[in-house]
Structures are given as structure tokens and as C-alpha cells.
Amino acid sequence: MIRIDDLAIFVRVASLDSFSAVGREMNLLPSQISAAIKRLERELDIRLFARSTRSLRLTLEGENYLPHARGVLDSLHAGKACLHQSDTDLRGTLQIASSSDLGRNILLPWLIEFRQQNPGLNIRLSLSDHISDIYREPIDVAIRYGMIPNADFVSLPLAPHNCRVIAAAPSYLDKQGRPTSLEALKNHQCLRYHLNGKLYDRWVFPAADGSSTYISVSGPVVSDDADVIRRCAIAGEGIIYKSWLDICQDIQSGHLEVLLSEQRGELFPLHFICPHRKQFSPAIRGLYTYLQLRCRSLLSDVANQPVPMM
Numbered sequence: 001m002i003r004i005d006d007l008a009i010f011v012r013v014a015s016l017d018s019f020s021a022v023g024r025e026m027n028l029l030p031s032q033i034s035a036a037i038k039r040l041e042r043e044l045d046i047r048l049f050a051r052s053t054r055s056l057r058l059t060l061e062g063e064n065y066l067p068h069a070r071g072v073l074d075s076l077h078a079g080k081a082c083l084h085q086s087d088t089d090l091r092g093t094l095q096i097a098s099s100s101d102l103g104r105n106i107l108l109p110w111l112i113e114f115r116q117q118n119p120g121l122n123i124r125l126s127l128s129d130h131i132s133d134i135y136r137e138p139i140d141v142a143i144r145y146g147m148i149p150n151a152d153f154v155s156l157p158l159a160p161h162n163c164r165v166i167a168a169a170p171s172y173l174d175k176q177g178r179p180t181s182l183e184a185l186k187n188h189q190c191l192r193y194h195l196n197g198k199l200y201d202r203w204v205f206p207a208a209d210g211s212s213t214y215i216s217v218s219g220p221v222v223s224d225d226a227d228v229i230r231r232c233a234i235a236g237e238g239i240i241y242k243s244w245l246d247i248c249q250d251i252q253s254g255h256l257e258v259l260l261s262e263q264r265g266e267l268f269p270l271h272f273i274c275p276h277r278k279q280f281s282p283a284i285r286g287l288y289t290y291l292q293l294r295c296r297s298l299l300s301d302v303a304n305q306p307v308p309m310m
Contacts, residue, residue, distance in 0.1 A: 002043045004076065007069045009036040010048060014066050017056050090283040091120040098143040101226040101246045102270075103127040107143060110294050114287060121283060141284060142273040143291070145243055154274045156288060159295045163265035164203075165244045167256040171236035179239070179259060182215050189238035190217035194224045203241045204266045243268050248298065270295065 012022045019033040026033075041048050048062035058066065098107050104127060115123050126139070143158070166179075172189070179185050182205060192201045199222065205213045219238045223229050230247065233240040234255045240247070244265070250256040272288050 002040065003036070004073075006036040006040045007072060009033055010040055011066070011069050011073060013037065013049070013056070014058055014062065019056070090118040090286050092281065092283050093122040093124060094283055094287060095124045095126070095140045096143065096287075097126045097128070097139045097141070099145065099226060100127050101230055102143065102145070102243070104227055105230075105249075106245060106298070107291075110291065114290050118283075118286070140274065141287065144271055144273055145268050146271075156272045157269060158272050158291055159245055159270040159299065162243060162245050162268050162270050164241050164268050165247060165251075165265055166239060166241050166259040166263065167233065167247055167251065168239040168259060169234055169236045169256055170254070172233075172238060173257060175236070182213055182260065182263065185215050185217055185239065188217075189219040191219050191229045191232055191238040191240050192217065192222050193226055193229050194222050206264055206266060208264070241266075243270075245270060245295070245298070 009022060009026070009028075012025065013019060013033065016022055016025075019030040019037075022028075023030045023033050037048060044065065046061040046065070047059050048065065050057050050059050096111070103125065108125070111123055111125060115121050145162075166185075176188060179188055185203070190201075190203075192199060194200070201217055203215045203217055205215065207213065217239075221229065221232045221237050223232075226242070226246070229240055230242060230250070232238065233242075234250060239259065240256075247256055251258055272291060274284065
């Protein structure tokens with residue numbers, strides 16, 4: 001008889017291509033992972049993986065069987081969720097990934113409040129500006145900015161009209177002056193970020209006719225952490241071009257000022273992403289509804305602040 005635990009181990013090994021990585025994730029020894037795969041192979045009478053001392057890959061039979069294994073696990077999760085649909089208490093563990101700035105300064109207080117309202121929930125929060133692979137990593141939900149080209153994901157809008165904003169601290173503007181045009185940004189200290197081997201030093205500004213203006217910028221600080229760039233801007237180190245959601249509270253408090261507010265900013269929507277619709281448990285649905293309301297509330301609170309056209 002096929003064990004459900006063995007199926008789950010097979011699906012994770014297929015995603016991570018490593019017995020040891022799955023063992024660390026599941027708190028099991030590599031030998032236990034290997035034994036589970038061997039049991040499953042005996043039950044199916046096929047070889048799921050081609051193994052050597054240096055590599056591990058799915059066989060053709062393993063590739064064909066993988067979607068069926070995932071389907072079984074998805075059905076079990078969906079069945080369990082159905083049992084609790086009438087239960088108002090949300091339970092389980094939510095593994096959430098988010099970008100650094102959004103996660104620390106906006107999302108974290110909301111998640112703490114959401115968990116306190118639902119004490120049966122456990123939250124595992126991973127913060128990184130490097131994009132997580134929600135198929136290969138143990139993630140239930142990713143909260144991410146930008147356009148989502150992969151149609152395999154379930155992507156729901158949280159702030160679909162959010163855009164980037166040019167801003168700087170009053171202390172910087174008092175010393176260096178205010179840019180009066182996009183071209184003037186080239187003569188200012190602009191704070192840039194480095195992500196996945198790429199330096200983002202060309203800022204994009206769309207026009208109403210569908211064209212875009214690209215401005216190459218330079219400055220004294222580069223970081224692969226968006227929160228570092230934001231903090232440097234508040235400290236007066238230079239000008240930033242960041243998500244309105246990330247800095248709207250800084251604008252409201254007077255720590256930063258919007259520049260060139262008549263200039264249209266690059267669209268930078270915020271999404272709630274799941275690997276598959278079948279993973280929409282009551283906890284995930286509840287989290288999505290809660291985050292939608294909090295985003296709307298935040299944007300409403302700062303509605304009178306000067307923000308570039310969207």
C-alpha cells in the first residue's frame with residue numbers, strides 16, 4: 001500500500017533534486033528519505049529517479065507520475081479544508097514569502113495582527129528581495145510586486161494600481177536642491193539596488209501614449225536590500241524611485257517628499273500569489289481578504305498625499 005508520507009517526500013525530492021535538502025526540510029535523515037523513495041518505487045514497480053553519486057533526476061516514469069502524486073496530495077489537502085469550512089477558527093501553518101522592505105515595514109505588523117486574531121494559525125515568514133520559486137520552495141503564499149508573466153501561478157491583486165514614486169528626504173533637498181525634470185536626475189545622487197546580478201540604474205517612466213523614458217542614474221549607495229535603500233534615503237543620502245506602498249507612510253510623516261509629482265510613475269502592482277488554486281485553504285482565503293482590506297485602508301489613509309499619476 002502506498003504511504004501518503006512517501007508521496008509527499010517524492011514530490012519534495014522532485015522539486016529540490018536532493019535527498020539531503022528534503023531531509024533538512026522535513027527533519028529526517030537522508031537514509032529515511034531514500035527508504036521512502038524505495039518503498040514507493042517497490043509499490044509502483046517503477047524507478048522514479050536516476051541516481052548517481054553526483055546527480056539526481058527524475059526518470060521518464062517519474063516525470064509521468066509526478067502530476068498524479070501532486071494531484072493526490074492536493075485532493076487530500078482540499079478534503080481536509082472542506083471539513084473545516086464551517087469552522088470560523090483558522091488553523092494550520094502559513095508559509096509566506098515577501099520582499100524585504102514591504103515585509104518588514106508594512107506586512108509584518110499586519111501579519112502579527114492577523115495571527116493574533118486567529119491564534120490557531122502559525123506564521124512562517126521569509127523576507128528576501130530575491131524571487132522565491134514557489135514550486136521548489138515550501139511556500140504557500142508569496143506577496144510580490146511587479147508584473148506576473150507566469151500563468152501557471154494563481155495571482156490575485158492586492159494593490160493593482162500601485163506605482164513607483166520619486167522621493168527624497170528634506171535634508172537632502174535642502175543641500176542639493178530639487179530636480180525640476182527627469183533629465184535633472186542625472187545630476188543628483190540617486191540610490192540604486194542590485195538584484196540577481198543586475199544593477200538597476202535605469203529608471204523607467206511611462207508616458208500616456210504608451211512610450212517610456214529611460215533615465216540612467218548614479219549615486220553613492222548600492223544595495224541588494226530594498227529596505228537599506230529606503231533607510232539611506234530617509235537619512236538624506238539621495239533620491240529613490242520606489243513603490244508608493246513602501247514609502248507612503250514616510251511621505252505622510254514628512255521623512256520623505258515626493259518629487260516631480262506631475263510625472264507618471266512606473267506601474268508596480270502588488271500581488272498575492274499561490275502555486276495552485278487547490279491550495280486555497282480557508283486560512284489562505286482569510287489572509288487574502290485581510291490583506292486586501294489593509295492595503296485599501298493604507299492607501300485611503302494617505303489619499304491626500306501628492307502621488308504621481310497612475
